[in-house]
Amino acid sequence: MILYDMIKAPNPRRVRMFVAEKSSEIFAQLERREIDIPGGANLTPQFLAINPRGVVPTLVLDDGTVIDESIAICRYFEEIYPEPNLMGSTPVEKALIESAQRQMELEGLYAIAAVFRNSAPQFADRALPGTSPSFAQSIDYVERGTAQTQHYFAALNQRLKDRSFIAGDRFTIADITAFIAVGFARWVKLGPAPDHENTHRWLAQVKQRPSALA
C-alpha cells in the first residue's frame, strides 16, 4: 500500500501518528509519497487521477482501492492491526471515543483550519481543501475560528481536569486529534493558555510517546 502524505500538514500527521502507535515496525513498513499541497501537487492531473477529490492523506491499497479521509484511513489500520486498541473495545467505549474524537475535530482542528486557510498567503484563493470550490479568504472565518479555538482550549483544559487522556484513562485516537490540533494552532499563533495546567500535563505526557515524532 502507498500513503500519499505531506509531512508538515496536520491531517496526514494524524494517520502517521496512528500507525506509529500500532508499532514502529508497521510504521517503518509504510510506503509514503510526499505531496506538496501549498505548491498545488494535490491538484495536478497525476494526483487527481489517483484521487479525484485532491485530498491528502490518501491511502492506496495493493489492489488499487483508494481510501481517503484521515479517520477512515485510521479505521482501516485499526481493523487490520487491532492492537494496541485506539478506537474502543466495547460498544460504549467505541461510541465515547468516537464522540470525543469528533469533538476534538469539529471544535478544535476544523476551527484552527478555518483560521489558517482564511489567512495564510499560500491559500489566498483556496480557502477550502482539495477540489472544493475556490473562495477568497474571509475575515469572518478568521474571527469566528479564533474565538472557537480559544473556547476549544478552555474546554480542553476542563475536560482534562478529571481524566488522564481525552476520552478517559488511556491514550486513543481522540488524543491524536487533540495533540495535532495543539501543534496546528501554533501556525496561527493560538494555543492553550499558560494557566491551562491540565492541558500542559497531558501535552507533556503525549510528547514523550515515540509516535509524537511520526
Next chain:
Amino acid sequence: MILYDMIKAPNPRRVRMFVAEKSSEIFAQLERREIDIPGGANLTPQFLAINPRGVVPTLVLDDGTVIDESIAICRYFEEIYPEPNLMGSTPVEKALIESAQRQMELEGLYAIAAVFRNSAPQFADRALPGTSPSFAQSIDYVERGTAQTQHYFAALNQRLKDRSFIAGDRFTIADITAFIAVGFARWVKLGPAPDHENTHRWLAQVKQRPSALA
C-alpha cells in the same frame, strides 16, 4: 435508555433513521424526549445538567452514560444491533463507508447547516450549535455554504452515476446522511437540480424505505 431528540432537526433524524433501519421493533422501543432547540430548551440548566455541551441528539444509557454526536450514537446502535449492517463488515468496507459518510457530512450537511444557522431568524445570535460561543450571523458563511452545497449536489449526482447507493451497492449510514442533507437543504431553498437524474433515482428508492418516515 433515553434519546433526547428533536423531531424536525436533521442530526437527531440521522439517529432515528439509523435505528429504524435496524428494525421497527427496536425503533418503537426507543424512549424519546423532545427538546425544542429553536426555543432554547437545549440550553436550559435542566438539559445542560444532562449534557453540558447542550447538543441534541444525546443518548443516555440506563447506567447514566451520556453519548452525544450523531455518528457516535449510531456506532453504539451498530455495535449492540449488528444486523442489518450499516457501517461495514470488512476492514476495507468499514473504511470506505466511513469515508463516504464523512464526505456527505463535511461537504453536504455542514455546508447546508452553515447557510441555515447564518440566515434563519431564530438563530440570529446562535450561528453555532449548543454552548459554542455566540456569533452574529455572517453573509460570508451563507454565500460560501451555498456554493459548497451546489458543488455537493453536482458531486452527489456524479457519485451515483455508477453506484446504486452512496458507498456502493447497498444502503449504509452514508445514505442516511445524504438523504437527510437533501431534506435539510430544502429549508434554505437548495437541492439537487432537476437534471440530476442519478440523484432523483436514488432519492425515490430511499424514500420508499420505512425508515424515511422515522
